[in-house]
Structures are given as C-alpha cells and as structure tokens.
Amino acid sequence: MSASRVAVLALLTAALLAAAGVVWASDDPADAADAWRRLKSIDAAIVIRPLDGPEDIQEKAEIIADRLDELSREETKLTLAIDQNQQILQSLHTQKEVLQDLSEMQQGRDSQTLQRKHELTERIQQQEKLLKQQTDSRGELLREKERLKNIFAQYQKKADALRQHEGGTP
Numbered sequence: 247m248s249a250s251r252v253a254v255l256a257l258l259t260a261a262l263l264a265a266a267g268v269v270w271a272s273d274d275p276a277d278a279a280d281a282w283r284r285l286k287s288i289d290a291a292i293v294i295r296p297l298d299g300p301e302d303i304q305e306k307a308e309i310i311a312d313r314l315d316e317l318s319r320e321e322t323k324l325t326l327a328i329d330q331n332q333q334i335l336q337s338l339h340t341q342k343e344v345l346q347d348l349s350e351m352q353q354g355r356d357s358q359t360l361q362r363k364h365e366l367t368e369r370i371q372q373q374e375k376l377l378k379q380q381t382d383s384r385g386e387l388l389r390e391k392e393r394l395k396n397i398f399a400q401y402q403k404k405a406d407a408l409r410q411h412e413g414g415t416p
Contacts, residue, residue, distance in 0.1 A: 278327035279376075279383040282320035282390075288313050292397065300408040307401040310394050317391050324387065328380045335373045342366050 292306045345363045352359060 278324050279380040281323065282317055282383075282387050285313070285316060285320075292401075294401070294404070300405040300412065303401050303405040303408065307398055307405065310398045310401065314391060314394055314398070317387060317394070321384065321387055321391070324380060324384050328377065328384065331373060331377045331380065335370065335377060338366060338370045338373060342370065 288309055292309055294303060294306065298306075342363065345359055345366060349356070349359045349363060
C-alpha cells in the first residue's frame with residue numbers, strides 16, 4: 247500500500263473516530279453504566295408487614311413489577327452503550343493498525359505518528375476500562391432483576407395463599 251493511500255486511510259479513520267467521539271462525549275457512556283443504580287430503593291416499600299393482607303402484598307408486587315420494567319429499560323440503554331463502545335473500540339484498534347503500518351513505512355521518522363499511536367493506545371485503554379465497567383454493571387443489573395423476579399413470584403404466591411385462606415374461613 248502506498249504512503250499516500252495509508253495517509254488517506256488514516257485521515258478517514260480519524261474523521262470517523264472523531265464523529266464517534268462526539269456521539270460518545272454527548273451521551274456519556276459512564277452514565278449509562280450507573281443510571282440504574284441511581285433509582286430510589288424500593289426495599290422499604292416492599293417489605294411485608296405482619297398485618298398485610300393479600301391486596302397489600304399485591305400492591306407491593308406491583309411496585310416490584312414497575313421496578314422490573316424500569317430496570318429492563320435501563321438494561322436496554324446499557325446494552326446499546328456497550329454495543330456502541332465495542333464498535334468504537336474496534337475502530338480504535340483499526341486506526342492503531344493503520345498508524346502502525348504508516349509508522350513502519352516511515353521507519354519511525356515521524357514523531358507525530360508516534361505521538362498519535364501513543365495517544366491512541368491510551369484511548370484504547372480508556373475504552374476497554376469503560377467497556378468492562380459497563381459489562382460489570384449489566385451483570386449486576388441482571389442479578390438485581392433476577393432477585394426482584396424471585397421476590398415478585400413469592401409475593402404472588404403469598405397473596406394467592408392469603409386469598410384462599412380468607413375465602414375458606416367464614
């Protein structure tokens with residue numbers, strides 16, 4: 247590949263990454279990882295009290311169902327952010343390969359190319375860290391959803407059992 251073609255490819259890749267960087271900065275993917283954690287806790291609201299009847303328990307189950315819906319929306323946002331960051335990371339690796347080829351063609355004579363490679367390596371490390379944070383957060387979100395689904399099922403059973411018990415006693 248000629249030096250001019252490599253340079254054009256490097257510029258094109260840089261332009262694409264700059265555009266991706268604008269999207270990345272405006273949507274702040276770090277927020278996507280933590281947004282679901284900022285939801286107000288429902289734990290106190292869903293505790294079953296000794297005098298709670300089936301309707302009370304059903305209301306608490308509905309609170310859980312609403313939270314599950316919220317968590318599903320946050321999971322979708324987080325999954326989209328993860329996908330976007332995987333694409334950015336792939337683009338960064340491609341750009342690094344192009345810069346590596348360009349550097350080899352120039353035999354290390356261009357300090358700007360070496361500086362760009364160094365900056366790109368740092369950006370790749372940041373993207374990888376962000377991607378890990380988002381992936382870990384999604385795992386925690388899925389565990390929270392599973393916990394709430396189990397509580398929801400228990401509450402449904404308990405409400406049904408109390409209804410049957412109340413219906414069976416005069």
